[in-house]
Amino acid sequence: MTYCVGLLLREGLVCLADSRTNAGVDYISTFRKLTVWSKPGKRMIALMTAGNLSISQSVITLLNEGVPDEDGSLKRMDEVTSMTAAARLVGRAIREVERIDGPGLKEHGSEFNVTMILGGQLAGRNLRMFMFYAPGNYIEASPETPFFQIGESKYGKPILDRVVTFDTSLNQGAKCALISMDSTIRSNISVGLPLDLLIYPRDAEKPAVQRLITADDPYYSMIRDGWSGGLRSVFRTLPDPTWPD
Amino acid sequence: MTYCVGLLLREGLVCLADSRTNAGVDYISTFRKLTVWSKPGKRMIALMTAGNLSISQSVITLLNEGVPDEDGSLKRMDEVTSMTAAARLVGRAIREVERIDGPGLKEHGSEFNVTMILGGQLAGRNLRMFMFYAPGNYIEASPETPFFQIGESKYGKPILDRVVTFDTSLNQGAKCALISMDSTIRSNISVGLPLDLLIYPRDAEKPAVQRLITADDPYYSMIRDGWSGGLRSVFRTLPDPTWPD
Numbered sequence: 319m320t321y322c323v324g325l326l327l328r329e330g331l332v333c334l335a336d337s338r339t340n341a342g343v344d345y346i347s348t349f350r351k352l353t354v355w356s357k358p359g360k361r362m363i364a365l366m367t368a369g370n371l372s373i374s375q376s377v378i379t380l381l382n383e384g385v386p387d388e389d390g391s392l393k394r395m396d397e398v399t400s401m402t403a404a405a406r407l408v409g410r411a412i413r414e415v416e417r418i419d420g421p422g423l424k425e426h427g428s429e430f431n432v433t434m435i436l437g438g439q440l441a442g443r444n445l446r447m448f449m450f451y452a453p454g455n456y457i458e459a460s461p462e463t464p465f466f467q468i469g470e471s472k473y474g475k476p477i478l479d480r481v482v483t484f485d486t487s488l489n490q491g492a493k494c495a496l497i498s499m500d501s502t503i504r505s506n507i508s509v510g511l512p513l514d515l516l517i518y519p520r521d522a523e524k525p526a527v528q529r530l531i532t533a534d535d536p537y538y539s540m541i542r543d544g545w546s547g548g549l550r551s552v553f554r555t556l557p558d559p560t561w562p563d
Numbered sequence: 564m565t566y567c568v569g570l571l572l573r574e575g576l577v578c579l580a581d582s583r584t585n586a587g588v589d590y591i592s593t594f595r596k597l598t599v600w601s602k603p604g605k606r607m608i609a610l611m612t613a614g615n616l617s618i619s620q621s622v623i624t625l626l627n628e629g630v631p632d633e634d635g636s637l638k639r640m641d642e643v644t645s646m647t648a649a650a651r652l653v654g655r656a657i658r659e660v661e662r663i664d665g666p667g668l669k670e671h672g673s674e675f676n677v678t679m680i681l682g683g684q685l686a687g688r689n690l691r692m693f694m695f696y697a698p699g700n701y702i703e704a705s706p707e708t709p710f711f712q713i714g715e716s717k718y719g720k721p722i723l724d725r726v727v728t729f730d731t732s733l734n735q736g737a738k739c740a741l742i743s744m745d746s747t748i749r750s751n752i753s754v755g756l757p758l759d760l761l762i763y764p765r766d767a768e769k770p771a772v773q774r775l776i777t778a779d780d781p782y783y784s785m786i787r788d789g790w791s792g793g794l795r796s797v798f799r800t801l802p803d804p805t806w807p808d
Contacts, residue, residue, distance in 0.1 A: 472717030472718050472750070473717050473718070473720060473721050474721075475718060475750045476718050476721070476746040476749060476750050477794070477798075479749055479750055480749070480791060480794055480795065481794075481795065481798055487803075489803035489804055490798075490803060492803075492804050493798070493801060493803055493804060494798065496804075497798070501721040504721060504724055504725070505717070505720045505721050505724055527804075527806050529806055537804050537805075537806065540801075540802070541801060544797075544800075544801045545797065545801065546725060548797030548800070548801070549722065549725055549726075549794070549797065550725065550726065551797075552789075552790065552793030552794065552796075552797060553722075553726055553735075553738070553739065553742070555789075555793070556738060556785075556786060556789045556790065556793070557785070558732075558734035558735060558737075558738055559734055559737050559738060559741075559772075559782050560782075561772050561774055561782065
């Protein structure tokens with residue numbers, strides 16, 4: 319399983335991805351699920367993936383080496399000129415992998431299962447974030463819907479629902495994403511460390527933070543213990559029920 | 564959708580069920596999902612149900628009117644002599660409904676989808692709690708696994724994971740169940756009020772609290788606002804990240 323969350327905020331973009339992959343509980347490995355195409359001053363494009371790992375990796379390979387266009391020419395992610403073009407490219411890459419691998423997967427009883435979050439900005443253009451479904455179609459985040467989640471999304475949703483708005487700061491957004499991730503890791507053993515975190519300030523044209531967070535990261539440890547202790551303390555301070563009966 | 568949670572604690576049993584039923588977002592109604600067979604001094608048996616409502620209702624009707632035994636005689640829930648017998652009866656009732664309705668559901672492309680939590684005690688016997696799956700098989704709660712959830716269970720699981728142990732008091736258990744329910748209601752529109760709450764102290768032979776909680780219940784309102792405010796305050800007091808870069 320996987321959990322990734324992307325926040326599109328007034329101040330910029332936050333991406334957080336876990337790195338656990340499993341095919342059954344007896345085969346658990348670590349794979350990075352955040353891929354970044356960044357050229358300072360030119361572009362910062364980040365893609366997070368969930369679902370079947372072979373599909374995700376094939377899509378990323380295509381984005382690096384070139385996705386066949388309608389006219390047969392190959393288009394790469396590092397040469398797109400707008401986020402709209404980047405989103406169309408991801409959609410085409412997903413459909414191309416389905417064309418190649420879909421029938422074989424189906425024959426073996428596996429569905430074509432992949433979801434992705436794409437966020438980024440090209441110099442002088444808008445910062446945008448999209449979420450992709452298995453057919454390659456996608457939706458876009460907006461100030462009213464400032465976050466997307468893929469993979470094991472439910473455990474970590476309540477805190478996002480309560481805290482995140484478009485006006486949440488980048489730092490607070492990153493903090494909230496880490497708490498959301500921690501809730502997920504505690505409740506589902508198949509989501510795990512290390513974490514890939516990216517913080518991109520709008521119009522900065524390069525990430526402010528791009529960091530692999532391991533179990534001994536002091537900030538993440540503090541968040542984990544502080545949140546857990548804080549929740550228990552709020553729980554204790556709320557009065558017990560005293561219904562008359 | 565539905566969300567029900569049952570806690571088996573040293574002090575007793577807590578059951579909490581929502582009451583929203585929907586067949587698509589344009590057909591939402593209220594149905595009770597907690598059924599209680601209680602005879603003070605004799606027995607207290609509670610059953611919560613999730614999944615296809617027609618299946619749940621058929622199972623409960625059979626438990627009230629009699630489930631055919633292997634020898635053809637009918638056994639009712641209000642005449643069982645042990646919780647083991649009660650659990651077997653629920654399993655048989657689920658299989659009997661599948662025998663009658665399963666083929667028709669399958670023909671219409673619906674799977675036979677039902678889960679249940681059964682908890683209770685007969686005078687002089689042990690307090691026990693079970694969770695049932697669609698095939699009628701079941702597992703039992705233990706001091707190491709003191710809660711079961713059915714229906715839309717993920718949004719409300721992190722708080723249970725963090726707070727509930729076998730030694731949690733009945734009142735704290737009820738408080739935690741209400742917080743877990745509130746998190747679920749906030750994140751999934753198809754889970755909704757009113758709530759059915761039952762608190763049963765071990766060996767009491769009757770419920771201490773059996774209550775329908777509506778939107779204007781003062782304690783639930785306080786929990787809802789207090790929890791939300793408390794979470795936000797813990798979030799604010801945790802320091803923002805300051806990674807060097």
